[in-house]
Amino acid sequence: MTKLIDWLKSPQWSPYTGGAALGLLSIFALLFTDRLFGASGAFENIGGSIMQLIAPTLADNMYWNFVMPAGFSFGVMMLIGVFLGALASSLLSGTFKWQTVSDEQWVQVFGPNRLKRWATLFFGAILLEYGAGIAGGCTSGLAISGGVQLAPAAFLFIGGMFASGIITTMLLYGKRY
Amino acid sequence: MIALLPALVVGFIFGWILQKARLTQYSKIVNVFRFTDLTVLKFMLTSIVVGGVGIYLLRDLGIVTLTGTTPTYIVGNLIGGVIFGVGMAWAGF
Numbered sequence: 001m002t003k004l005i006d007w008l009k010s011p012q013w014s015p016y017t018g019g020a021a022l023g024l025l026s027i028f029a030l031l032f033t034d035r036l037f038g039a040s041g042a043f044e045n046i047g048g049s050i051m052q053l054i055a056p057t058l059a060d061n062m063y064w065n066f067v068m069p070a071g072f073s074f075g076v077m078m079l080i081g082v083f084l085g086a087l088a089s090s091l092l093s094g095t096f097k098w099q100t101v102s103d104e105q106w107v108q109v110f111g112p113n114r115l116k117r118w119a120t121l122f123f124g125a126i127l128l129e130y131g132a133g134i135a136g137g138c139t140s141g142l143a144i145s146g147g148v149q150l151a152p153a154a155f156l157f158i159g160g161m162f163a164s165g166i167i168t169t170m171l172l173y174g175k176r177y
Numbered sequence: 178m179i180a181l182l183p184a185l186v187v188g189f190i191f192g193w194i195l196q197k198a199r200l201t202q203y204s205k206i207v208n209v210f211r212f213t214d215l216t217v218l219k220f221m222l223t224s225i226v227v228g229g230v231g232i233y234l235l236r237d238l239g240i241v242t243l244t245g246t247t248p249t250y251i252v253g254n255l256i257g258g259v260i261f262g263v264g265m266a267w268a269g270f
Contacts, residue, residue, distance in 0.1 A: 010197075022220070023230075025191060035244060081185040081191065082195070084185075090201075102269070124268025124269075127268075129264075131258065134256055135255075135256070136250075136254065137247050143225075147224075151249070152249040153249045157261070160261070164260070165266045168262065
């Protein structure tokens with residue numbers, strides 16, 4: 001029992017342990033909720049709700065009525081869970097900290113400028129969400145949830161993601177790649 | 178609201194696992210594209226293998242039905258993946 005608690009409190013799991021745990025989670029999620037997980041869709045649901053508030057006529061379209069319905073969806077609730085779960089995990093393992101620039105490696109390569117980091121995050125996230133919208137899901141909702149069901153879309157997505165990720169990182173890092 | 182409780186639980190465990198695997202960090206995400214740290218790849222493929230075996234077993238036993246997967250639309254899935262990869266390399270999430 002103490003071993004289990006130590007394991008839950010440890011700051012890091014091997015990627016294989018984490019991956020296996022996520023695989024098990026996907027099995028249980030399908031078994032008990034008849035759904036698998038996803039993250040990017042929730043932002044589209046929230047976006048739709050905000051749009052309905054500020055510009056109802058613009059929000060009244062195919063996309064937010066049928067494709068990604070606006071409102072407090074299953075995915076939005078899951079996203080809240082993701083935030084709380086990661087928070088609890090980091091607090092328990094003692095790795096929680098406040099940061100305005102997210103990573104040491106970023107500082108080494110691109111400098112400590114906070115605005116630069118935040119701007120890349122902002123525009124990078126727009127690309128993430130846009131790409132996920134076109135492909136039909138993100139790393140969790142399409143690559144993993146689709147992958148476990150052997151959906152061809154998932155593997156096409158993974159291929160595209162790694163190809164462009166590698167090229168973009170090469171261009172961004174230049175000589176430091 | 179009660180109907181959404183399972184979503185909160187699944188999300189909680191999902192977030193927990195991602196944090197434990199250190200996938201909440203910029204360097205973990207970007208270094209897979211530099212081939213210096215393959216955590217993302219190991220994590221994703223392990224989860225697909227474990228989840229896939231279990232889910233297909235349960236499906237063949239008639240216990241679960243698969244969710245309607247994302248339709249295969251070669252251009253869309255690929256282009257979406259390409260745009261997503263650019264964002265991923267930039268933002269690191």
